[in-house]
Amino acid sequence: MKIHHLDLGPLRPLGGRLMDGITPGAVARLTCHCLLIETDHHGLVLVDTGFGLRDTMRPVPRLPAWNLALLRPRLDPERTAIRRLKRLGFAPNDVQHIVMTHLDFDHAGGLVDFPHAVVHLTAPEAEAATERRGIIGRARWRPAQWGDTSRWHTVETRLGSRGRGSGETLFGLRNVREIAGLPEEFLFVPLPGHTPGHAGVAVKGPRGWLLHAGDTYFNRAEAHGDGAAPPLLAAYERMMAADVAAQHDSLARLRQMLAAPDADIAVFCTHDAVEFVAMAAWSEGDGGAVAAGPVSQPASQETAG
Numbered sequence: 001m002k003i004h005h006l007d008l009g010p011l012r013p014l015g016g017r018l019m020d021g022i023t024p025g026a027v028a029r030l031t032c033h034c035l036l037i038e039t040d041h042h043g044l045v046l047v048d049t050g051f052g053l054r055d056t057m058r059p060v061p062r063l064p065a066w067n068l069a070l071l072r073p074r075l076d077p078e079r080t081a082i083r084r085l086k087r088l089g090f091a092p093n094d095v096q097h098i099v100m101t102h103l104d105f106d107h108a109g110g111l112v113d114f115p116h117a118v119v120h121l122t123a124p125e126a127e128a129a130t131e132r133r134g135i136i137g138r139a140r141w142r143p144a145q146w147g148d149t150s151r152w153h154t155v156e157t158r159l160g161s162r163g164r165g166s167g168e169t170l171f172g173l174r175n176v177r178e179i180a181g182l183p184e185e186f187l188f189v190p191l192p193g194h195t196p197g198h199a200g201v202a203v204k205g206p207r208g209w210l211l212h213a214g215d216t217y218f219n220r221a222e223a224h225g226d227g228a229a230p231p232l233l234a235a236y237e238r239m240m241a242a243d244v245a246a247q248h249d250s251l252a253r254l255r256q257m258l259a260a261p262d263a264d265i266a267v268f269c270t271h272d273a274v275e276f277v278a279m280a281a282w283s284e285g286d287g288g289a290v291a292a293g294p295v296s297q298p299a300s301q302e303t304a305g
């Protein structure tokens with residue numbers, strides 16, 4: 001198995017360090033951290049898909065206008081999953097599985113670019129996204145991004161429900177679920193709150209377990225530091241939380257796990273650029289690739305936005 005870390009965004013909201021905690025000046029930098037995993041027997045597996053090719057070509061009306069104005073994604077076709085994996089020497093049909101932390105527009109845009117892949121997501125996420133309740137529901141979930149939904153394989157993750165792996169824990173995190181069609185190195189770790197069916201995706205790679213925590217938190221300080229996100233980012237996070245109490249509970253469980261001395265697992269979220277760089281460097285040590293941006297694009301150009 002080989003794990004590539006891909007930033008299939010990025011986002012460039014205004015707010016500098018009030019948004020990302022680190023960047024001087026006006027424009028902050030957030031990633032859309034996705035994984036491209038080369039497996040031995042299951043082809044390529046994507047964990048989340050960032051923005052897709054069609055999003056970059058016709059952002060309106062595919063993407064929600066208000067979120068677009070706030071997050072200011074860099075919609076560059078060369079940064080999409082499909083173009084990135086072509087540059088790595090793969091074909092789109094090599095992607096056999098896509099595992100989704102949730103279906104928000106900044107995670108699900110690439111689904112339609114891989115029509116042959118099976119899409120794994122939690123049952124409560126599929127239900128909520130299909131219903132699209134409320135103003136936020138209609139903004140965040142964009143059916144135009146999904147392609148054929150008959151390829152969705154849902155995993156029931158609600159507490160008390162039964163399913164493969166339902167009684168299991170992962171380093172103390174409860175209620176983890178196996179994913180039918182994928183080996184046991186892939187698990188859903190339900191972390192609801194940001195959306196009703198939001199889940200982390202745990203992957204056992206060459207260097208041990210890692211947990212893609214999706215949007216359980218937005219800034220590393222929330223999970224690994226003092227608990228506080230930069231103020232502007234915290235406001236956006238609160239606005240987009242479907243259930244604030246549930247999100248706090250999910251994050252509290254994550255922090256509890258990270259505080260345990262035996263938690264031999266690397267945890268990162270989608271939108272923290274520092275975590276992205278750290279994880280790419282960590283995976284590089286075992287031959288996994290760093291893939292921060294198109295090779296042809298100098299780093300300075302990225303930060304200049």
Ligand SMILES: [Zn+2]
Nearest residue numbers: 104106215270
């Ligand atoms: Zn997100």
